[in-house]
Amino acid sequence: MIDLIKKTMYAGIGVGVVTKDKVLESLDELVEKGKLTREEAAAMSDKIVEDGQEETEKAKVEASKLFCEMLNRANVVTKDQYEALAARVTALEGRLHKEFPNGE
Numbered sequence: 001m002i003d004l005i006k007k008t009m010y011a012g013i014g015v016g017v018v019t020k021d022k023v024l025e026s027l028d029e030l031v032e033k034g035k036l037t038r039e040e041a042a043a044m045s046d047k048i049v050e051d052g053q054e055e056t057e058k059a060k061v062e063a064s065k066l067f068c069e070m071l072n073r074a075n076v077v078t079k080d081q082y083e084a085l086a087a088r089v090t091a092l093e094g095r096l097h098k099e100f101p102n103g104e
Contacts, residue, residue, distance in 0.1 A: 023045065
């Protein structure tokens with residue numbers, strides 16, 4: 001399951017790299033044709049990269065939410081839930097041993 005999620009994320013990263021290369025090619029073509037200046041192309045490139053990074057962060061947050069929902073639906077215990085339960089058991093065992101010192 002985790003491998004599938006990793007592969008999906010890596011595929012998304014790969015698409016992002018290919019897209020960036022295509023955008024740069026397109027901007028270079030527009031500069032060569034005289035439709036954009038180098039400065040305009042650089043500004044557009046920066047804006048596209050910035051927007052892409054924002055979208056990537058949004059996608060990461062959404063993927064994390066989805067993954068947590070899937071874990072909850074599958075009744076998988078998280079590390080935090082496990083540690084909280086272990087702490088409760090330890091506290092209860094301590095109380096039990098105080099009340100019944102010879103019993104194990």
